[in-house]
Amino acid sequence: xxxxxxxxxxxxxxxxxxxxxxxxxxxxxxxxxxxxxxxxxxxxxxxxxxxxxxxxxxxxxxxxxxxxxxxxxxxxxxxxxxxxxxxxxxxxxxxxxxxxxxxxxxxxxxxxxxxxxxxxxxxxxxxxxxxxxxxxxxxxxxxxxxxxxxxxxxxxxxxxxxxxxxxxxxxxxxxxxxxxxxxxxxxxxxxxxxxxxxxxxxxxxxxxxxxxxxxxxxxxxxxxxxxxxxxxxxxxxxxxxxxxxxxxxxxxxxxxxxxxxxxxxxxxxxxxxxxxxxxxxxxxxxxxxxxxxxxxxxxxxxxxxxxxxxxxxxxxxxxxxxxxxxxxxxxxxxxxxxxxxxxxxxxxxxxxxxxxxxxxxxxxxxxxxxxxxxxxxxxxxxxxxxxxxxxxxxxxxxxxxxxxxxxxxxxxxxxxxxxxxxxxxxxxxxxxxxxxxxxxxxxxxxxxxxxxxxxxxxxxxxxxxxxxxxxxxxxxxxxxxxxxxxxxxxxxxxxxxxxxxxxxxxxxxxxxxxxxxxxxxxxxxxxxxxxxxxxxxxxxxxxxxxxxxxxxxxxxxxxxxxxxxxxxxxxxxxxxxxxxxxxxxxxxxxxxxxxxxxxxxxxxxxxxxxxxxxxxxxxxxxxxxxxxxxxxxxxxxxxxxxxxxxxxxxxxxxxxxxxxxxxxxxxxxxxxxxx
Ligand SMILES: Nc1ncnc2c1ncn2[C@@H]1O[C@H](COP(=O)(O)OP(=O)(O)OP(=O)(O)O)[C@@H](O)[C@H]1O
Numbered sequence: 131x132x133x134x135x136x137x138x139x140x141x142x143x144x145x146x147x148x149x150x151x152x153x154x155x156x157x158x159x160x161x162x163x164x165x166x167x168x169x170x171x172x173x174x175x176x177x178x179x180x181x182x183x184x185x186x187x188x189x190x191x192x193x194x195x196x197x198x199x200x201x202x203x204x205x206x207x208x209x210x211x212x213x214x215x216x217x218x219x220x221x222x223x224x225x226x227x228x229x230x231x232x233x234x235x236x237x238x239x240x241x242x243x244x245x246x247x248x249x250x251x252x253x254x255x256x257x258x259x260x261x262x263x264x265x266x267x268x269x270x271x272x273x274x275x276x277x278x279x280x281x282x283x284x285x286x287x288x289x290x291x292x293x294x295x296x297x298x299x300x301x302x303x304x305x306x307x308x309x310x311x312x313x314x315x316x317x318x319x320x321x322x323x324x325x326x327x328x329x330x331x332x333x334x335x336x337x338x339x340x341x342x343x344x345x346x347x348x349x350x351x352x353x354x355x356x357x358x359x360x361x362x363x364x365x366x367x368x369x370x371x372x373x374x375x376x377x378x379x380x381x382x383x384x385x386x387x388x389x390x391x392x393x394x395x396x397x398x399x400x401x402x403x404x405x406x407x408x409x410x411x412x413x414x415x416x417x418x419x420x421x422x423x424x425x426x427x428x429x430x431x432x433x434x435x436x437x438x439x440x441x442x443x444x445x446x447x448x449x450x451x452x453x454x455x456x457x458x459x460x461x462x463x464x465x466x467x468x469x470x471x472x473x474x475x476x477x478x479x480x481x482x483x484x485x486x487x488x489x490x491x492x493x494x495x496x497x498x499x500x501x502x503x504x505x506x507x508x509x510x511x512x513x514x515x516x517x518x519x520x521x522x523x524x525x526x527x528x529x530x531x532x533x534x535x536x537x538x539x540x541x542x543x544x545x546x547x548x549x550x551x552x553x554x555x556x557x558x559x560x561x562x563x564x565x566x567x568x569x570x571x572x573x574x575x576x577x578x579x580x581x582x583x584x585x586x587x588x589x590x591x592x593x594x595x596x597x598x599x600x601x602x603x604x605x606x607x608x609x610x611x612x613x614x615x616x617x618x619x620x621x622x623x624x625x626x627x628x629x630x631x632x633x634x635x636x637x638x639x640x641x642x643x644x645x646x647x648x649x650x651x652x653x654x655x656x657x658x659x660x661x662x663x664x665x666x667x668x669x670x671x672x673x674x675x676x677x678x679x680x681x682x683x684x685x686x687x688x689x690x691x692x693x694x695x696x697x698x699x700x701x702x703x704x705x706x707x708x709x710x711x712x713x714x715x716x717x718x719x720x721x722x723x724x725x726x727x728x729x730x731x732x733x734x735x736x737x738x739x740x741x742x743x744x745x746x747x748x749x750x751x752x753x754x755x756x757x758x759x760x761x762x763x764x765x766x767x768x769x770x771x772x773x774x775x776x777x778x779x780x781x782x783x784x785x786x787x788x789x790x791x792x793x794x795x796x797x798x799x800x801x802x803x804x805x
Contacts, residue, residue: 145171148204154254164190173417176202180413182374185421187558195320195373196248199231203265224288228315231291236326238271240532245269245293270294273491300335324374325401344410383551387583431561432568432734434597440574454733455520456539463545468524477614485525530556543571550587598740602697617682624675696727
């Protein structure tokens with residue numbers, strides 16, 4: 131073992147991991163185990179116990195279950211099963227080899243990520259110069275070529291570890307006896323995100339897969355079935371170890387918050403009972419390691435909220451993305467919502483990518499990759515684009531669990547999810563592995579009850595601080611958003627007209643009627659215009675619609691070029707503006723890149739500063755009773771003719787340092803019109 135002595139990684143030494151694994155941990159920079167790893171490893175290594183591990187998001191659960199499996203693979207390299215040793219071909223050897231591990235995950239992205247994580251460890255564990263990796267990992271997920279997955283599964287003497295989503299795995303099992311037989315004798319069964327995996331009605335195939343690893347009653351608990359011919363295997367091996375992991379394992383967190391539930395109390399309980407019902411643990415008393423923190427979230431996660439009208443969410447989201455550039459995942463409850471918001475943000479120059487289940491798998495991976503690899507560089511803000519510094523993933527809950535994208539700064543709940551566990555998992559896409567992060571909940575009046583239920587489910591008071599907002603930017607942002615919406619409507623009309631036109635043309639062709647003159651510029655009936663999909667060219671209306679889209683785009687580009695200024699900033703004579711500290715900030719090069727008048731700062735810093743200021747001026751800061759302020763306690767009712775939220779009394783100005791500006795007194799109600 132080159133360059134690695136027992137003293138290199140003292141914190142890992144007590145687990146007795148094989149040298150290649152310690153080498154890999156060393157080269158990947160994992161200097162010490164996380165809490166869940168150090169608590170479960172002594173129990174979960176080969177030959178030990180069944181383990182149920184519950185720990186906060188981003189705490190390293192993948193390695194907690196991955197290391198024992200890889201430890202087992204390394205041990206069997208030196209000591210293959212007798213049947214495998216006596217086999218004369220790779221296929222025979224594969225038949226005779228039990229699977230080292232079967233890892234079940236709820237989403238394709240998560241399965242691919244787990245494989246990638248374990249593969250990286252295997253690669254790092256392989257001595258330099260050696261081509262053969264010591265463990266083969268096959269990923270079986272839907273949306274990708276089954277044939278290719280089958281090839282990788284059976285390569286050589288077969289994969290050691292299978293990482294799979296239940297649907298694709300079961301499909302393949304139905305036509306692959308070798309796979310089925312190897313699963314029946316798997317040495318490790320891992321159920322990641324276990325509460326989700328066994329939730330009734332989610333994965334019909336889970337029942338069948340779990341039945342494969344259940345022991346046949348006739349064999350009894352201690353029957354040895356590990357080294358027997360494949361054909362005679364009818365039930366799971368007796369030495370299987372089961373490792374169950376999740377960040378949440380409580381039925382109360384799964385409760386539908388949107389449904390009024392009078393029997394709330396009786397619904398509590400633990401998913402553990404369901405697990406014991408559904409999974410045939412070999413251990414009579416599996417070890418349960420529960421490291422759930424009090425608030426159920428990572429300690430490094432800061433939480434905030436914006437209370438605003440539903441129709442104002444786009445505005446506050448845009449404000450947040452501009453004010454705090456970085457990598458942000460925005461969770462939206464419906465795919466239609468993503469389809470609406472995506473063009474709106476893209477028109478505004480935001481690097482936004484969609485992720486939902488109706489995208490092809492290739493596209494899902496492509497967008498995730500672009501989100502992951504987008505350069506977050508403050509200096510990338512370019513003329514004509516509002517920002518080049520944000521990377522935004524607009525996602526449904528398909529991205530809520532398990533996804534580990536390094537460097538996600540913020541999670542935004544554009545709408546509240548339907549259950550508290552979804553809220554915990556969504557929020558956990560940031561503040562991972564000891565990093566800081568922020569979760570922002572956007573709450574409209576209709577969601578106030580759900581928010582209260584959510585806090586109750588999480589057993590905490592509603593003490594989430596409101597996001598400080600510099601209200602004087604909002605009129606200009608609103609104008610941009612409205613223009614972006616108009617562009618989207620115009621593009622939609624254009625496309626619709628193109629569709630109508632080609633349909634009309636098709637009908638005309640079928641009836642042998644010539645409508646070319648209309649399409650060439652006569653008085654077309656096609657309203658709104660659009661692209662003609664035929665050789666006759668475009669109708670007058672289509673040309674008009676195209677010109678309208680181009681005109682609006684040019685107008686927005688011009689608008690985006692104009693700087694955004696906070697109230698009190700003078701463009702003509704910089705030093706004459708009334709905004710305190712503005713010039714000092716400019717001189718110190720601490721001004722925000724695209725919002726003139728506020729400092730570069732993080733949302734976490736601004737929250738902390740607002741908290742400090744708020745303590746001293748709680749009474750003075752109370753919002754006017756007549757209109758709900760964003761971030762203040764808005765009315766429960768979706769009031770008719772909802773007026774614009776009154777500006778927050780004290781505008782926040784970003785991170786305050788020594789000599790930095792203090793908040794300017796009360797801002798006046800924001801005016802519309804151009805800045
Ligand atoms: N011992 C360690 N030291 C430092 N970083 C680690 C360690 N173990 C894992 N990590 C890193 O922590 C990050 C989160 O790990 P992982 O995805 O396994 O978390 P998780 O607990 O499964 O999260 P979730 O509940 O969201 O699925 C990963 O980027 C991983 O590389």
